[in-house]
Amino acid sequence: MSIELTAAPSLALPIVRGATEQHRLPRLAVAGITKRFSGHAAIDDVTFSVREHEFVALLGPSGAGKTTLFRCVTGLIATDRGQIRLDGEDVSTLQGHARRRIAVVFQQFNLVSRLTALENVLAGRLGYVPLWRGWLRQFERADRLLGLECLDRVGLLAQASQRADTLSGGQQQRVAIARALAQQPSIIVADEPVASLDPNAGAGVLELLREIARSGGVAVICSLHQVPFARTYADRIIGLSCGRMVIDVPTQEFDEAAYVRLYGAQRNGSLTPPTQEGAPMKPPAQNELYAS
Numbered sequence: 503m504s505i506e507l508t509a510a511p512s513l514a515l516p517i518v519r520g521a522t523e524q525h526r527l528p529r530l531a532v533a534g535i536t537k538r539f540s541g542h543a544a545i546d547d548v549t550f551s552v553r554e555h556e557f558v559a560l561l562g563p564s565g566a567g568k569t570t571l572f573r574c575v576t577g578l579i580a581t582d583r584g585q586i587r588l589d590g591e592d593v594s595t596l597q598g599h600a601r602r603r604i605a606v607v608f609q610q611f612n613l614v615s616r617l618t619a620l621e622n623v624l625a626g627r628l629g630y631v632p633l634w635r636g637w638l639r640q641f642e643r644a645d646r647l648l649g650l651e652c653l654d655r656v657g658l659l660a661q662a663s664q665r666a667d668t669l670s671g672g673q674q675q676r677v678a679i680a681r682a683l684a685q686q687p688s689i690i691v692a693d694e695p696v697a698s699l700d701p702n703a704g705a706g707v708l709e710l711l712r713e714i715a716r717s718g719g720v721a722v723i724c725s726l727h728q729v730p731f732a733r734t735y736a737d738r739i740i741g742l743s744c745g746r747m748v749i750d751v752p753t754q755e756f757d758e759a760a761y762v763r764l765y766g767a768q769r770n771g772s773l774t775p776p777t778q779e780g781a782p783m784k785p786p787a788q789n790e791l792y793a794s
């Protein structure tokens with residue numbers, strides 16, 4: 503298929519090489535947020551930021567508060583205390599288009615199975631077109647071209663007219679990422695995006711998210727249960743335990759002590775222990791990627 507992309511709003515942004523941490527703009531800034539359910543703090547005084555071009559992995563045991571944190575960040579639930587800013591704006595005040603700058607990728611893809619890959623991607627444009635156009639699925643040419651560009655970006659241009667429910671799990675998650683890109687987001691919040699995928703498809707999806715962060719101005723924060731995946735793909739690792747943020751380090755500094763702080767003592771010996779306390783661990787071997 504040959505397409506002319508010049509009419510569509512472009513996703514192509516220059517790769518920033520050599521840009522230091524200080525030069526990168528904070529996309530998401532979370533300051534001292536707390537969320538309680540029936541008096542119990544699911545997240546407690548959490549502070550961190552995610553900068554443009556950054557891929558941050560959020561780790562933590564079950565019940566640590568990862569989903570609650572994401573629900574606060576995406577505005578699905580209100581916090582009891584603290585502030586969340588997107589590109590400097592208070593998230594709780596964002597309306598319409600501005601709210602679409604936070605895109606979410608779910609574990610279960612959340613595609614409409616009877617629609618094509620392209621139609622699913624165009625759902626990412628719904629906040630940008632008049633309501634009646636969305637209902638009738640009558641999108642402008644520029645939106646359709648943008649949708650195709652997004653599918654091309656995730657390697658699925660050839661599947662544009664294929665029904666979503668005929669795609670593999672890995673392909674469906676790529677369509678979901680293309681839909682997120684169609685929102686032209688400042689940040690992509692990915693809630694366990696590889697939990698339903700086999701190791702190779704999962705690695706492909708994380709590689710794609712990392713590439714999106716690096717080559718565009720988009721920031722990515724991604725919760726994971728696979729520590730080796732986080733160590734392979736993330737620029738930075740933050741960790742929640744019992745609702746509190748206990749780790750916020752560049753990935754190469756995520757050592758044995760950090761692992762134990764988050765999860766307690768290792769039971770399966772899947773991560774190579776450091777030679778001395780606090781020393782960085784070796785990058786994981788391919789067969790370790792799904793070990794923990």
Ligand SMILES: Nc1ncnc2c1ncn2[C@@H]1O[C@H](COP(=O)(O)OP(=O)(O)OP(=O)(O)O)[C@@H](O)[C@H]1O
Pocket residue numbers: 539540544562563564565566567568569570571
């Ligand atoms: N709507 C709710 N009402 C009451 N308690 C809740 C609610 N949502 C979350 N919680 C509680 O908040 C805590 C954190 O839950 P959360 O789902 O955020 O953890 P998680 O780290 O995402 O877990 P997992 O990795 O298993 O998905 C848990 O104790 C949970 O029971």
